[in-house]
Amino acid sequence: MSVLRIVFDENLVGVQETLEGIAECHAMPGRDIHQANLIDADALLVRSVTRVGAEMVAGTALRFVGTATAGYEHIDQQALAANAIAFSAAPGCNAVAVADYVLAAVVAVADFWERLAAGGSLGIVGYGHVGRRVQGMFAALGVRVLVHDPWLPEGEVPASASLDEVLSADVITLHTSLHDRSPWPSCGLLSQECLSRISADSLLINASRGEVIDQNALLAACENGTAPTLVLDVWYGEPSVSAQLLNHCALGSAHIAGYSQDAKWRGTQHILGAMARSCDLNLSGRLQHLPTLPVSLGSGASLADALRTLVSQVYDIREDDRLLREVVAQPDAAKGFDALRKQYRVRRELGAVLLQDDAGNAAVTALGGMLTQLQYGDGP
Ligand SMILES: NC(=O)C1=CN([C@@H]2O[C@H](COP(=O)(O)OP(=O)(O)OC[C@H]3O[C@@H](n4cnc5c(N)ncnc54)[C@H](O)[C@@H]3O)[C@@H](O)[C@H]2O)C=CC1
């Protein structure tokens, strides 16, 4: 049997290590992968920046395409099916990393955590893999959570709420997939009219896709002082970032909410497993998890202090904000945005944390309960 030939985005973590000696692997910058690079390839493994459409796969030997990401709007699944090419995304692989991002934002910006702890509410738009993790995390911390996801039967959504109710929450966080399907498209969901219903006292977090918010309407709200406090990880028209909008953000980052090492590793392992099944490759003993992360919180702290200590030991969101502002101030900001993502530091996630402290401490017990919501078990 001939050796499997694989072309993959160089930003994928763990492909070479996992396939050492059993496949021929060729790494490329994701934005530079074209049809000509795939003529003899059996499998293509990408992240979100490679658009895979009909022209890309026509006339190639491809049998499998995988994207090690949750979102897969960059893949034309019909074109793959028409060419008998199997497909896998990595649903949920980075959901805990995004939940970490949301928690880090809430504890970092002004007194939003204190407001939630004092009976305020967190509104979630989109109850998929990420929305569920965010809901589980904040509910375990005792926060009142409202969820809006009209695509799901109401019984499946805890504290199901209308979009209006969710937009009235103290903290609103967006986790919808990007699409334009009726009757509830998400592209442009936060229109001028929806934005006008959000209080300027609220916090709005977007770690879904930039296109979920009408950026011009948001900019106008920022300019006239009616916009909520903003934490944005995703931008309209990436890799470009509106410097004007970033100036209005409490925190901005370069689409890295899901960039924990655990998530990248898990995403790769997920699509390698799917590829192995499609291409009849034996990966037994090669797919592995990352080790746990021991963390000590000390004793006697309040829940707020313990939470801030925990988050600070795992993920520094302010560093991501600093890095983005630095690249956006440079002449070729779009290139800098991509470079930032490519060279992203190794960051672990809360789901990997193993608390070293005595669970007799009430804060440690509460945080331990939250952390169990974030564990993955065997699959993503
Ligand atoms: N910033 C980052 O690094 C990351 C961003 N993402 C993005 O976050 C989003 C959510 O990811 P997942 O939870 O993994 O996706 P998912 O597909 O599991 O869940 C998306 C949810 O959005 C819901 N939805 C669709 N249209 C809606 C609407 N109009 N209103 C309310 N809810 C709606 C769907 O019913 C579904 O439950 C995706 O856009 C994904 O691409 C995901 C991971 C990392």
Ligand SMILES: O=C(O)C(=O)[C@H](O)COP(=O)(O)O
């Ligand atoms: O999984 C998703 O959806 C995401 O947004 C990813 O975090 C995007 O990461 P890249 O594929 O752009 O590296």
